[in-house]
Amino acid sequence: EAAKAVVITEDPSKPAAKKIKIRDAAENRAPTRVKVSGWIHRLRDQSKMIFITLRDGTGLLQCILTDNLTKTYDAMTLTNETSITLFGEIKPVPEGAQAPGGHELHVDYYEVIGKAPGGAEAITNIVARDADNQTKYDNRHLTLRGDIASATLKVRAAVAKAFRQSYEDLGLLEVTPPCMVQTQVEGGSTLFEFNYYGEKAYLTQSSQLYLETCLPSLGDVFCIQESFRAEKSLTRRHLSEYTHIEAELAFITFDDLLSHLEEMLCRTIDYVWNDPVTKQHIIDLNKEATNEAKRRGDPTVFEFKPPQRPFLRMSYADAIKWLNEHNILNEEGKPHAFGDDIAEAAERRMTDIINKPIFLTKFPVEIKAFYMKKDLEDPRVTESVDCLMPGVGEIVGGSMRMDDLNELLAAYQREGIAPEPYYWFTDQRKYGTTPHGGYGIGLERFLAWMCGRYTVRECSLYPRWMGRCTP
Ligand code: 4AD
Numbered sequence: 001e002a003a004k005a006v007v008i009t010e011d012p013s014k015p016a017a018k019k020i021k022i023r024d025a026a027e028n029r030a031p032t033r034v035k036v037s038g039w040i041h042r043l044r045d046q047s048k049m050i051f052i053t054l055r056d057g058t059g060l061l062q063c064i065l066t067d068n069l070t071k072t073y074d075a076m077t078l079t080n081e082t083s084i085t086l087f088g089e090i091k092p093v094p095e096g097a098q099a100p101g102g103h104e105l106h107v108d109y110y111e112v113i114g115k116a117p118g119g120a121e122a123i124t125n126i127v128a129r130d131a132d133n134q135t136k137y138d139n140r141h142l143t144l145r146g147d148i149a150s151a152t153l154k155v156r157a158a159v160a161k162a163f164r165q166s167y168e169d170l171g172l173l174e175v176t177p178p179c180m181v182q183t184q185v186e187g188g189s190t191l192f193e194f195n196y197y198g199e200k201a202y203l204t205q206s207s208q209l210y211l212e213t214c215l216p217s218l219g220d221v222f223c224i225q226e227s228f229r230a231e232k233s234l235t236r237r238h239l240s241e242y243t244h245i246e247a248e249l250a251f252i253t254f255d256d257l258l259s260h261l262e263e264m265l266c267r268t269i270d271y272v273w274n275d276p277v278t279k280q281h282i283i284d285l286n287k288e289a290t291n292e293a294k295r296r297g298d299p300t301v302f303e304f305k306p307p308q309r310p311f312l313r314m315s316y317a318d319a320i321k322w323l324n325e326h327n328i329l330n331e332e333g334k335p336h337a338f339g340d341d342i343a344e345a346a347e348r349r350m351t352d353i354i355n356k357p358i359f360l361t362k363f364p365v366e367i368k369a370f371y372m373k374k375d376l377e378d379p380r381v382t383e384s385v386d387c388l389m390p391g392v393g394e395i396v397g398g399s400m401r402m403d404d405l406n407e408l409l410a411a412y413q414r415e416g417i418a419p420e421p422y423y424w425f426t427d428q429r430k431y432g433t434t435p436h437g438g439y440g441i442g443l444e445r446f447l448a449w450m451c452g453r454y455t456v457r458e459c460s461l462y463p464r465w466m467g468r469c470t471p
Contacts (some may be wrong), residue, residue: 289452302452398439
């Protein structure tokens with residue numbers, strides 16, 4: 001083969017090529033001569049012509065090699081994931097043909113930068129559709145190159161940007177609380193502990209307590225920060241590290257909190273949905289989810305649509321009634337009773353049957369965190385809210401906070417929490433307390449809902465869960 005191979009050189013009479021990214025291909029059609037660098041996403045060899053679908057992270061571009069360009073040693077041994085720079089002119093595809101962007105690069109010269117293995121080590125063998133999940137996640141660095149993972153991560157970037165935009169619109173300021181802390185927020189059982197210069201410290205479970213301390217100096221605030229939970233169960237919606245979008249607002253009522261949350265979610269979804277490129281990714285991902293479900297024998301049709309306002313508001317007590325009316329049992333196989341923690345399976349079934357966003361409010365004191373404010377009309381329950389979405393269940397948890405110093409001190413005692421490490425949090429009640437509240441949104445859960453993903457693991461760049469901390 002090598003003996004027959006042709007050697008190619010760049011034609012010096014051609015104009016110098018303009019370096020472009022694939023996203024800018026439409027504005028750089030012929031007669032501009034361009035050079036585009038990327039990875040071979042797909043390859044089709046038709047002996048006299050080679051069709052390359054090139055990927056550079058900004059898009060896909062069909063590229064055509066003809067004549068001598070197909071006869072070099074490199075051309076005869078091309079593989080998927082080889083990195084390459086291609087030179088030529090971008091022209092519309094012929095009538096009736098299809099390609100990304102409706103155009104293709106007619107190549108006049110190319111240089112292979114780095115080859116990728118074929119055969120057993122070829123990317124298509126390693127991250128094959130039917131590979132088991134461990135293999136897929138061991139090779140997350142390669143799975144990321146696929147259409148599904150890259151589309152999900154592009155939606156993720158768009159969603160994070162839209163949240164920031166919505167917070168700016170509503171006048172909340174972004175802060176960056178610490179990830180290394182010495183206090184818990186959501187219960188001791190999910191704390192990751194580590195040795196901090198000989199002192200006991202934890203990875204943060206939530207930035208909430210720190211956000212509360214910002215209110216008097218910065219006004220209403222938000223953060224987009226990692227949270228860590230040593231979850232000991234393997235579920236579709238729990239990670240050990242996740243991106244937590246949290247906000248805190250001062251001088252509000254519980255009703256204000258719910259209205260703000262609904263506004264934030266809907267405004268953010270509108271930004272995302274009104275961006276045509278992101279919208280198309282979401283549509284494609286939902287279609288793929290429907291096909292995947294069918295492969296599993298599940299008839300669910302995934303079709304994301306921006307939710308209708310207002311969201312359904314349902315109290316915990318009414319949810320317990322609803323579950324019993326629909327014969328959905330608790331984890332012990334018994335009818336639900338007031339005070340039960342509504343388990344993931346029951347919550348999911350209820351949300352799927354109701355099939356629209358639900359604000360589930362006023363959970364009993366016993367099943368919620370120590371800092372939550374009690375309902376003045378019914379001290380058995382808290383001014384708390386979970387937002388439930390069809391397909392995933394809870395994506396937001398929030399509440400009004402205890403603003404009375406003595407009540408907070410009593411809550412520490414009730415929960416067996418030593419108050420000393422919380423002195424700075426307690427001080428908020430000492431130096432000019434205010435009614436205030438906030439919430440946390442799990443970005444991966446929000447994405448799983450929007451993109452029809454089976455698990456939150458697919459919505460994280462390099463997901464961590466019990467048993468996996470690599471790559
Ligand atoms: O309901 P959670 O535990 O609430 C808090 O942490 C509050 N301190 C937030 C606040 O008021 N500032 O968590 C909030 C959200 C959940 O609704 C869920 O979306 C997500 O964080 N979440 C997880 N996401 C992935 N993996 C986990 N292990 C998660 N735990 C919570």
